[in-house]
Amino acid sequence: MTSAALDPDVLISWFDATARDLPWRRPECTPWGVLVSEIMLQQTPVARVEPVWHEWLRRWPTPSALAAASQAEVLRAWGKLGYPRRALRLHAAATAIAEHHGDAVPSDVDTLLALPGIGAYTARAVAAFAYGRRCPVVDTNVRRVVARAVHGAGDAGPPSTTRDLADVEALLPADEADAARYSAAVMELGQVVCTARSPRCVDCPVLDGCAWHRNGRPAYNGPAKPVQKFAGTDRQVRGLLLDVLRDSSGPVVRARLDAVWADAGQRDRCLDSLLVDGLVEQTDDGRFALPGDH
DNA sequence: TACTCGTGGGA
DNA sequence: TTCCCAAGAGT
Numbered sequence: 001m002t003s004a005a006l007d008p009d010v011l012i013s014w015f016d017a018t019a020r021d022l023p024w025r026r027p028e029c030t031p032w033g034v035l036v037s038e039i040m041l042q043q044t045p046v047a048r049v050e051p052v053w054h055e056w057l058r059r060w061p062t063p064s065a066l067a068a069a070s071q072a073e074v075l076r077a078w079g080k081l082g083y084p085r086r087a088l089r090l091h092a093a094a095t096a097i098a099e100h101h102g103d104a105v106p107s108d109v110d111t112l113l114a115l116p117g118i119g120a121y122t123a124r125a126v127a128a129f130a131y132g133r134r135c136p137v138v139d140t141n142v143r144r145v146v147a148r149a150v151h152g153a154g155d156a157g158p159p160s161t162t163r164d165l166a167d168v169e170a171l172l173p174a175d176e177a178d179a180a181r182y183s184a185a186v187m188e189l190g191q192v193v194c195t196a197r198s199p200r201c202v203d204c205p206v207l208d209g210c211a212w213h214r215n216g217r218p219a220y221n222g223p224a225k226p227v228q229k230f231a232g233t234d235r236q237v238r239g240l241l242l243d244v245l246r247d248s249s250g251p252v253v254r255a256r257l258d259a260v261w262a263d264a265g266q267r268d269r270c271l272d273s274l275l276v277d278g279l280v281e282q283t284d285d286g287r288f289a290l291p292g293d294h
Numbered sequence: 295t296a297c298t299c300g301t302g303g304g305a
Numbered sequence: 306t307t308c309c310c311a312a313g314a315g316t
Contacts, residue, residue: 041312048302049312082300089314119314139312158295159313187312196310197305227309230300239300277299 005149005209008173008182014205015185031105031130038122039090064098072293089117107131120161134179136168141190152211154220237261237270251287251294
């Protein structure tokens with residue numbers, strides 16, 4: 001007789017005993033603080049988010065406070081977290097919350113989903129972690145842990161929101177308070193123990209229920225995951241262009257931007273895309289600036 | 295569905 | 306050094 005995979009009692013006890021003390025997990029953290037953390041943590045490690053999160057919550061403790069800031073201020077405060085479109089979407093979400101939701105972060109998944117920058121993961125993470133709602137929270141860690149412990153695979157296959165949510169819904173404790181704690185515990189397990197590269201099975205609290213371990217830890221045999229290149233891509237060039245504008249106190253002349261990348265064709269394409277994305281604006285005299293920074 | 299969108303640290 | 310990847314969303 002083997003234990004069921006991902007036993008809630010065991011995982012929640014393990015989480016209570018070992019969870020990292022992150023500021024957005026503290027009881028005094030507001031739903032707004034949780035939302036800001038979730039957006040910042042999208043594809044971005046905890047260590048880089050923490051200092052920026054503190055600064056944001058100090059400057060903008062409510063959605064309406066952020067909504068009152070300019071886009072340029074917000075982009076500078078975002079710093080080098082990466083994917084700066086997230087900052088503009090968070091600003092837009094804050095504006096919507098201030099105008100249409102009485103300055104209170106919604107607790108309902110569908111209402112959250114309607115806000116910019118909030119997708120299947122973030123909507124449920126906010127509902128669960130800020131409001132204790134019982135809903136499946138599925139991020140890359142949860143997908144990997146479930147793939148191993150439940151399905152005995154080396155890693156998760158391609159994401160499918162519908163299937164992934166149903167998978168986790170089946171594991172979720174019935175009790176509302178336990179459900180949110182359980183989701184946090186499974187995520188934490190994936191982050192610190194059941195990691196992508198070298199899982200620390202010796203430290204795993206639910207090893208005896210793990211199908212992957214029981215099967216002898218077979219290698220992942222699903223479709224190859226596309227590798228993210230960076231050097232030489234438009235993402236790198238956009239980052240370099242935006243870095244110039246973040247560091248300047250106002251509009252800059254074209255030549256300043258031309259200096260960051262030799263390939264004029266790629267440079268122009270990237271600058272155009274930044275204008276389209278609303279991350280850059282052109283002034284009447286032909287210079288370039290962060291939105292609102294002139 | 296597959297691809298794009300930043301950045302930096304660790305294996 | 307190179308490569309992988311880290312609490313996804315939007316199109």
